[in-house]
Amino acid sequence: GRPRRGTGSGVIVDPEGYILTNYHVIRGASTVRVKTFDGKTYVPEVIGVDPETDLAVIKISRGDPFPYARMGDSNKLRVGDWVLAIGSPFGLEQTVTAGIISAKDRVTDGENAPFQRFLQTDAAINPGNSGGPLVNLMGEVVGINTQISTSTGYFNGVGFALPSSLAVEVYNQLVRRGRVARGYLGVYVKPVTPPIARLNGLKEPQGALVESVTDPESPAARAGLQTGDIIVEIDGEPVRDSRDLTRRVASMDVGRTVRLKYIRDGREYVTSVKLGVRPSLADRREEPLRDEPRGKNAQPPEEKKSSGPSRLGATLEPVTPHVADVLKLGAVRGAIVREIEEExxxxxxGLMPGDVILSINRVEIRSPEDVKRLFEGLRSGDDVVMIVARANRGVGPSRSVLSGTIP
Known part of the structure; x- marks a missing residue:
């Protein structure tokens, strides 16, 4: 078929011709061309890309220095400050739109969410604006226009720009070594829910819940962290939530040793962790795929089904040696979930068929009968925190922490 063409924007931030833009603007392109404000065209060199933040640095060259934009400090912005968005919406070059900062630290959905906290603006941002600068009234770049929130594909009054504080940090690493190296703990984390907070004696949900450790050799595993731990401080600074932990660890130098305070079974502990290198997005499939075991080798033999407690609404079975081996349980223990009743x-x-219930409210589960006995003592309004083993296609076995309050 005929080649597809796309248009994006960028900003020259150095007289030698270094340009900041979005990774998605150049991603998958066989040829990239840069047209500058004076109408001249260049074929750039790709210096480096960072899929995690959707930023890229490319470079154009000529004998004379290029005019360039000065970077500003996005941390000094306040909601209500006027800003200008510059770019090529719909291919209309050198277009300037005006608006204000509508919000700061805005989080959107997506695989890059842990590393992206956006400036929100009502300056018009449309297809073709991506990678262009958001500037303050002094002409300083305070953001890189990246996303819009829309149901039509066009501007609906809500646009998002990556703050310059993040863009400068990524830019410096890409120019220096062509990639971004991020600190890495080696844990899957999720938000702390009210039931989990209450079970661990926290006054309110805070910190990052360790759902599982990525592998036995990860920095977290070597430091002794386990499923169900709640990380509440890093180097003496409180951890607000799981996104906060991921972002702060990623911003730290590889090889740095940090002190973590965490809660386990309601008691505080402190450990030291030497950070590793976070795998790149291209090398990592870190989000567990919520699939039950696939293929003949992953399917346990059929067992006689036994009904679970009515309050739970699931059919349970004993764990077989085969399942214990597949899920790396270390022993034949737990209760397999076979069927889930609707509503x-x-x-x-969030239980799924194929899950193995390992513990409920810190009580180890060795058989379906343990689940029944435990639920017999629970009443409406009681909290339930459950650790399950789950087989994830393409990822391998992992642990998940589920929580809720009995209706």
Whole structure:
């Protein structure tokens, strides 16, 4: 077929011709051309890309220095400050639109969410604006226009720009070594829910819940962190939530040793962790795929089904040696979830067929009968925090922490 063409924007930030833009502007392109404000065209060199933040640095060259934009400090911006968005929406070059900073530290959905906290603006941003600068009234670049929130594909009054504080940090690493190296703990984390907070004696949900450790040799595993731990401080600074932890660890130098305070079973502990190198997005499939085991080798033999507690709404079975081996349980223990009733508490918790329940409210589960006995003592309004083993296609076995309050 005929080659597809796309248009994006960028900003020259150095007289030698270094340009900041979005990674998605150049991603997958067989040829990239840069047209500058004076109408001249250049074929750039790609210096480096960072898919995690959707930023890229490219470079154009000529004998004379290029005019360039000065970077500003996005941390000094306040909601209500006037800003200008510059770019080529719909291919209309050198277009300037005006608006204000509508919000700061805005988080959007997506695989890059842990590293992206946007400036929100009502300056018009449309297709073709991506990679262009958001500037303050002094002409300083305070953001890189990246996303819009829309149901039509066009501007609906809400646009997002990566703040210059983040862009400068990524730019410096890409120019220096062509890639971004981020600190890495080696844990999957999720938000602390009210039931989990109450079970661990926290006054309110805070910190990052360790759902599972990526592998036995990860920095977190070597430091002794386990599923169900709640990381509440890093180097003496409180951890607000799981996104906060991921972003702060990623911003730290590889090889740095940090002190973590965490809660386990309601008690505080402190450990030291030497940070590793976070795998790049291209090398990592870190988000667990929520699939049950696939293929003949992953399927346990059929067992006689036994009904689970009515409050749970799930059919349970004993764990077989085969399942214990597949899920690396270390012993034949737990209760397999076979079926989930619709609109049941089990469905609300997020249980899935094939999950193995390992513990409930810190009580180890060795058989379906343990689950029944435990639920017999629970009443409406009681919290349930459950650790399950789950087989994830393409990722391998992992642990998940599920929580809820019995209706």
């Amino acid at each position: 049941s508490f089990a469905e609300t918790l």
